[in-house]
Amino acid sequence: MRLELRGITKRFGSLVANDAIDLVVEPGEIHALLGENGAGKSTLMNVLYGFYDPDAGQILIDDKVVDFDGPGDAMAAGIGMVHQHFMLIPVFTVAENVVLGHEPTGVAGVIDVAKARAQVKEISDRFGFHIDPDALIEDLPVGAQQRVEIIKALSRRAEVLILDEPTAVLTPQETDELIAIMRQLKEAGTSIVFITHKLREVRAVADQITVIRRGAVVGTVAPTTSERELASMMVGRSVELGVVKDAATPGEVSFSVRDLTVIDAAGVRQVDGVTFDVARGEIFAIAGVQGNGQTELTETILGLTRPTSGSITLDGEELVGRSVKEVLRAGVGYVPEDRSTDGLVSAFSVAENLILDRYDQEPFARGLALDPVRVRSSAVERAQEFDVRTGSVDDLASTLSGGNQQKVVLAREMSRPLRLLLASQPTRGLDVGSIEFVHRRIVAERDVGTPVLIVSTELDEVLGLADRIAVMYRGRIIGTVDAHTHRDVLGLMMAGVPHDEAVAQAAAHQTVLGQADRAVETSSEEDA
Amino acid sequence: MPGVTPDPQSARLEDPAAETVAPGRGAQLLREITTGNAMISVLAVVAALFLGAVLIGAADPKVQNAATYLFARPGDFGSALWGAVSNAYSALFQGAVYDFDAQTFARAIRPLTETMTMSVPLIFAGLGLAIGFRAGLFNIGAQGQIILGAIFGGYIGFAWHLPIGLHLLLALIGAMLGGAIWASIAGVLKARTGAHEVIVTIMLNNIALYLVAYLLSLKAFQRPGSVNPISPFIDKNAELPLLLGSGFRLHAGFLLALVAAVGVWWLMSRSTLGFTFRAVGANPHAARTAGMSVERTYIWVMGIAGALAGLGGAAQVLGTERVLTGGVAASFGFDAITVALLGRSKPLGTVLAGLLFGALRAGGFAMQARTGTPIDVVLVVQSLIVLLIAAPPLVRSIFRLPDPARAALTGARA
Numbered sequence: 001m002r003l004e005l006r007g008i009t010k011r012f013g014s015l016v017a018n019d020a021i022d023l024v025v026e027p028g029e030i031h032a033l034l035g036e037n038g039a040g041k042s043t044l045m046n047v048l049y050g051f052y053d054p055d056a057g058q059i060l061i062d063d064k065v066v067d068f069d070g071p072g073d074a075m076a077a078g079i080g081m082v083h084q085h086f087m088l089i090p091v092f093t094v095a096e097n098v099v100l101g102h103e104p105t106g107v108a109g110v111i112d113v114a115k116a117r118a119q120v121k122e123i124s125d126r127f128g129f130h131i132d133p134d135a136l137i138e139d140l141p142v143g144a145q146q147r148v149e150i151i152k153a154l155s156r157r158a159e160v161l162i163l164d165e166p167t168a169v170l171t172p173q174e175t176d177e178l179i180a181i182m183r184q185l186k187e188a189g190t191s192i193v194f195i196t197h198k199l200r201e202v203r204a205v206a207d208q209i210t211v212i213r214r215g216a217v218v219g220t221v222a223p224t225t226s227e228r229e230l231a232s233m234m235v236g237r238s239v240e241l242g243v244v245k246d247a248a249t250p251g252e253v254s255f256s257v258r259d260l261t262v263i264d265a266a267g268v269r270q271v272d273g274v275t276f277d278v279a280r281g282e283i284f285a286i287a288g289v290q291g292n293g294q295t296e297l298t299e300t301i302l303g304l305t306r307p308t309s310g311s312i313t314l315d316g317e318e319l320v321g322r323s324v325k326e327v328l329r330a331g332v333g334y335v336p337e338d339r340s341t342d343g344l345v346s347a348f349s350v351a352e353n354l355i356l357d358r359y360d361q362e363p364f365a366r367g368l369a370l371d372p373v374r375v376r377s378s379a380v381e382r383a384q385e386f387d388v389r390t391g392s393v394d395d396l397a398s399t400l401s402g403g404n405q406q407k408v409v410l411a412r413e414m415s416r417p418l419r420l421l422l423a424s425q426p427t428r429g430l431d432v433g434s435i436e437f438v439h440r441r442i443v444a445e446r447d448v449g450t451p452v453l454i455v456s457t458e459l460d461e462v463l464g465l466a467d468r469i470a471v472m473y474r475g476r477i478i479g480t481v482d483a484h485t486h487r488d489v490l491g492l493m494m495a496g497v498p499h500d501e502a503v504a505q506a507a508a509h510q511t512v513l514g515q516a517d518r519a520v521e522t523s524s525e526e527d528a
Numbered sequence: 529m530p531g532v533t534p535d536p537q538s539a540r541l542e543d544p545a546a547e548t549v550a551p552g553r554g555a556q557l558l559r560e561i562t563t564g565n566a567m568i569s570v571l572a573v574v575a576a577l578f579l580g581a582v583l584i585g586a587a588d589p590k591v592q593n594a595a596t597y598l599f600a601r602p603g604d605f606g607s608a609l610w611g612a613v614s615n616a617y618s619a620l621f622q623g624a625v626y627d628f629d630a631q632t633f634a635r636a637i638r639p640l641t642e643t644m645t646m647s648v649p650l651i652f653a654g655l656g657l658a659i660g661f662r663a664g665l666f667n668i669g670a671q672g673q674i675i676l677g678a679i680f681g682g683y684i685g686f687a688w689h690l691p692i693g694l695h696l697l698l699a700l701i702g703a704m705l706g707g708a709i710w711a712s713i714a715g716v717l718k719a720r721t722g723a724h725e726v727i728v729t730i731m732l733n734n735i736a737l738y739l740v741a742y743l744l745s746l747k748a749f750q751r752p753g754s755v756n757p758i759s760p761f762i763d764k765n766a767e768l769p770l771l772l773g774s775g776f777r778l779h780a781g782f783l784l785a786l787v788a789a790v791g792v793w794w795l796m797s798r799s800t801l802g803f804t805f806r807a808v809g810a811n812p813h814a815a816r817t818a819g820m821s822v823e824r825t826y827i828w829v830m831g832i833a834g835a836l837a838g839l840g841g842a843a844q845v846l847g848t849e850r851v852l853t854g855g856v857a858a859s860f861g862f863d864a865i866t867v868a869l870l871g872r873s874k875p876l877g878t879v880l881a882g883l884l885f886g887a888l889r890a891g892g893f894a895m896q897a898r899t900g901t902p903i904d905v906v907l908v909v910q911s912l913i914v915l916l917i918a919a920p921p922l923v924r925s926i927f928r929l930p931d932p933a934r935a936a937l938t939g940a941r942a
Contacts, residue, residue: 304817323819323821325819325820326819328819329819342814343817344811345806345814346810347810348807348810356815356818359804360800365800368800368801369800370800372798
């Protein structure tokens with residue numbers, strides 16, 4: 001099936017989310033749609049999937065104009081979509097989820113479970129998915145849930161499969177499996193539209209790459225295009241992809257976590273006997289797949305959660321048992337993983353957000369009275385220093401882009417003398433330009449001798465920033481390695497494989513992205 | 529490891545509170561309703577008055593009669609409708625603001641002073657509720673807090689005998705304490721156990737109602753030699769002074785209410801305490817992450833809200849009524865919810881909304897007396913205002929306004 005989008009334009013009020021976009025997906029092609037957050041990729045796919053009506057333009061399937069009134073029409077025309085956030089019902093089985101909405105029925109409308117099961121089994125076997133039709137969704141790992149979504153789409157005879165940021169939730173090994181699946185589907189004649197902002201993946205898997213910036217197509221290129229070129233097409237200027245930093249010169253250990261265990265209200269050991277040290281002037285990164293206890297670990301360090309046992313010391317002072325306010329006052333700068341929930345009050349102005357944890361201290365307050373003039377003038381300085389792009393510091397934080405919001409959080413947390421910088425997912429959802437900025441500030445903080453603790457699920461970020469890396473899996477630190485560890489080894493460790501075994505396995509089987517990594521290394525050596 | 533093991537008690541205390549601050553869809557909706565823009569408020573009043581006019585017409589016998597031959601002579605129907613509505617609303621206006629038919633100027637402006645008098649408890653209680661709304665607390669308990677303020681202030685007022693000035697001051701402080709204690713029960717329960725403030729304050733309203741009835745059955749609260757549920761008159765030294773002499777009921781409580789409004793403005797916009805209130809109301813997660821104590825804020829907010837409502841009770845018992853009765857709070861505590869909502873939880877808005885509701889209350893009686901329009905129309909108008917405020921999209925579609933949320937969203941994306 002040949003899919004063509006011709007001149008698709010979609011406006012929201014004065015915002016042009018898609019500006020006359022042309023896209024052709026040939027049969028059996030993996031077509032990557034590359035662009036930053038907010039570039040208009042998802043809008044375009046929602047138009048294609050019938051969620052939005054385009055203001056102008058046409059969708060053609062096999063050169064015939066089609067008109068979708070909703071996802072139902074799109075599905076009927078052979079378009080399947082796997083959303084970034086899965087549309088599955090956790091307490092239903094795989095088979096039930098797959099047939100949901102078009103259940104095969106027998107006598108008197110009874111669902112024909114056997115038929116549903118057979119359907120799942122057939123597709124699963126055909127592509128080697130290893131999915132048990134009777135397993136409950138909630139018991140499956142994320143990668144398997146994604147395969148269920150793919151089965152769901154294929155069971156509706158999808159010939160074009162849209163994958164929206166499919167690798168965001170996967171471990172490197174799961175990503176590798178997904179890439180294999182995508183290639184298999186391609187062999188079988190299915191076309192794939194692969195939406196992503198990760199350059200590495202695009203080059204590894206795509207046949208064609210269409211880059212979108214600010215709602216318009218910048219160009220369609222071959223996967224041989226270098227990462228640097230792709231990045232500059234995406235951003236509109238040349239960017240530094242790696243993190244530029246000198247070797248760390250670690251001082252003495254000033255932040256220590258010992259045997260920290262956190263058991264939550266449900267009795268689950270979220271953090272299980274975690275021990276590590278961070279020295280002055282080093283960036284210590286905790287890598288791991290989302291949901292392996294990193295959130296609980298950082299919240300416990302901040303004092304939001306009380307640990308069940310263990311100790312946390314900063315320059316010899318015990319932090320366990322202190323309130324959040326006391327921990328912040330002790331010199332901890334905290335960048336929360338979810339800035340919109342924990343980092344900012346979106347209904348507050350930029351200036352108010354910049355004093356969120358210092359509003360009751362000099363010079364911003366005298367006694368009970370706030371000093372609005374000081375608050376504002378300090379905010380103007382901070383905004384300038386941290387390059388917060390806003391019309392005025394009186395604008396609401398909700399009007400800023402994600403990158404600028406994150407800069408507000410950083411500006412607040414880094415504008416006081418720090419004894420520890422704790423940053424969780426510091427660049428999640430940011431554009432390439434902002435990532436560059438955030439990384440630079442974090443390295444600068446390290447270089448003045450502050451111990452820096454980074455928690456990240458992005459392997460690229462961990463590899464780029466860290467001086468030492470600990471991998472967290474199911475609440476435990478499965479191993480601590482140096483920054484030059486290969487990504488395949490780290491990826492296996494993130495999936496729970498101990499270090500030595502991971503080294504052995506990685507040597508035996510290289511992932512697609514790992515190979516790409518090695519290729520880049522060799523070519524850069526040749527350049528040198 | 530000593531000092532590291534957390535005590536299980538405090539851990540247990542923290543959990544439910546943590547759940548209550550989760551910003552659900554309900555909290556989002558509450559925030560929208562309580563802090564929307566002023567235009568919606570004004571248009572809600574206009575739309576409610578218009579719908580009220582429909583009801584006035586429907587209740588009027590002449591209009592009903594003209595409707596029977598509507599198609600034969602539509603002019604009759606129109607003029608009857610116009611007559612009924614204009615008479616009713618002009619009576620409402622004359623009863624609430626300025627009486628054109630009065631013989632003397634003093635009598636002509638008397639309705640306005642009545643409106644102002646009626647607005648005092650509404651403004652006090654409305655300010656308290658507004659603080660709560662902005663801190664994310666839906667305090668329904670102004671009724672009970674007014675009653676407790678009236679009990680404390682009233683008792684000090686009639687039972688004690690102190691020098692002028694001091695007596696009034698102590699009675700007012702007592703009223704504030706009474707309201708604050710009552711409201712803090714809900715605040716502490718919310719902070720400690722996560723008990724929802726809506727339920728607790730509603731229950732406390734009923735308890736307060738029966739508490740005052742019970743107290744008025746005791747010798748200590750009754751007039752000497754009487755068994756009626758009515759207290760002795762307030763000591764002269766504890767009365768709020770009249771502002772315009774004995775011909776008018778308007779008393780110094782009105783000025784206090786305006787001072788309180790300025791105070792609340794300062795508290796919410798210029799003080800560190802108000803900063804935490806607003807932060808906790810807008811995003812309790814971020815507030816907690818920034819080191820603020822969400823639980824302590826809840827107790828503070830309820831305490832201050834209760835103190836303000838208590839002052840409203842004091843204004844009734846020390847100013848307007850000058851005795852303590854079981855009906856001292858009338859329905860002020862409930863009307864104050866609408867006042868705070870209509871005032872968009874802002875001090876100035878609350879004062880204006882309080883005056884409007886004072887006017888509806890004062891003018892409603894005149895409307896019924898002069899034109900026979902049932903006073904229930906006023907109730908319906910008040911209720912419609914609540915309904916329309918709670919449904920901004922409805923008001924927007926009636927008046928064809930753009931959706932500000934969507935405009936802001938697209939602005940942010942661009």
